[in-house]
Amino acid sequence: MAEVKSPGLSAHWLNGWLAAVGATVLVPGMRLRWTEDQTPVAVLSADHGNPVELISRAWPDRRRLAALPIAEEWCEERKMQRKVPLDRFTARARATRGNPQSWALSATMTDLEVDQQGEVAHGPFDAAGPGTIKWLHHRLMRLHGSVDSTTERIDASLAGRADRVSNSGLAFDQTRLGSMADSTGTHLVDPAIEILGFFGLAIFPTRGKGIDSRAVRGARPFAIQRGWSHVTGNAGRSRLCFRWPAWSQSLDALGIDALLDVWKPQKPKTWKRLGVRAGWQGVRFRRRGQADRTAAIASERL
Numbered sequence: 001m002a003e004v005k006s007p008g009l010s011a012h013w014l015n016g017w018l019a020a021v022g023a024t025v026l027v028p029g030m031r032l033r034w035t036e037d038q039t040p041v042a043v044l045s046a047d048h049g050n051p052v053e054l055i056s057r058a059w060p061d062r063r064r065l066a067a068l069p070i071a072e073e074w075c076e077e078r079k080m081q082r083k084v085p086l087d088r089f090t091a092r093a094r095a096t097r098g099n100p101q102s103w104a105l106s107a108t109m110t111d112l113e114v115d116q117q118g119e120v121a122h123g124p125f126d127a128a129g130p131g132t133i134k135w136l137h138h139r140l141m142r143l144h145g146s147v148d149s150t151t152e153r154i155d156a157s158l159a160g161r162a163d164r165v166s167n168s169g170l171a172f173d174q175t176r177l178g179s180m181a182d183s184t185g186t187h188l189v190d191p192a193i194e195i196l197g198f199f200g201l202a203i204f205p206t207r208g209k210g211i212d213s214r215a216v217r218g219a220r221p222f223a224i225q226r227g228w229s230h231v232t233g234n235a236g237r238s239r240l241c242f243r244w245p246a247w248s249q250s251l252d253a254l255g256i257d258a259l260l261d262v263w264k265p266q267k268p269k270t271w272k273r274l275g276v277r278a279g280w281q282g283v284r285f286r287r288r289g290q291a292d293r294t295a296a297i298a299s300e301r302l
Contacts (some may be wrong), residue, residue, distance in 0.1 A: 004051045008160030009042035011246040015173040019193045022200035024253040027054045034246035052155045059149035068104045069096040070137045089120045106205040108136050113208030123206035123225040127171045147191035157192035164188035174296040203257045242282040249275045
């Protein structure tokens with residue numbers, strides 16, 4: 001069995017954590033555990049080769065990403081844009097049954113929440129963007145053009161020494177943002193980490209409350225993804241945040257899926273028997289005004 005310690009995939013960094021999970025989705029049989037350091041980092045392992053080489057070989061080409069069912073134009077189905085009517089989503093969902101990439105649809109939106117205009121809701125990992133960057137698939141395609149899938153490039157990203165490029169990424173990494181004094185507004189990301197993070201969303205479907213919010217006067221669509229929950233802060237205010245763990249045993253994608261089913265972030269006394277050593281919760285970027293549409297998630301240790 002070959003193992004690779006990946007300092008570039010730190011457990012406290014949401015994008016790094018999602019990227020590590022994404023590696024197990026992209027490469028069947030790949031396993032993931034976290035080191036026992038104060039700030040754990042990912043350890044990827046595989047029985048059938050070097051993890052870095054396996055990720056490089058499995059790296060999706062542009063055609064594969066363009067064929068994801070969240071594409072604006074997909075097969076013979078009607079075009080989808082940021083605002084997706086219920087009937088259009090339903091048709092697309094039916095057409096993707098049996099498609100191994102069908103998870104991409106549920107990782108971005110859900111028909112379990114419908115607004116007063118009859119449009120489905122997007123999950124919190126699928127933020128709207130400016131200009132032509134309307135949703136997650138647009139971001140993904142822009143990222144793909146910025147990364148070299150060679151073994152050396154993937155190795156550099158996992159090691160945390162790869163160059164960053166000017167790109168907004170998936171739009172929730174707080175490390176892409178400059179300081180308050182930075183007037184350029186330039187966002188810098190590691191596109192390989194971002195793309196792996198997208199595949200990590202495969203085990204985080206978007207769900208709703210299961211009601212038609214058009215029946216409630218003034219209601220707005222509310223959808224969450226797996227891992228998100230309402231947390232009450234010190235001031236008594238409830239906020240929606242994502243929580244994630246670091247574990248000591250080597251788990252493949254199915255094992256991670258099973259662990260997340262039973263992990264209770266609010267019950268730390270139960271963590272040890274699950275192999276969970278630490279956990280974090282997201283802290284959302286505080287926008288600087290009504291016109292500020294910046295989306296970002298930092299972390300705090302549970």
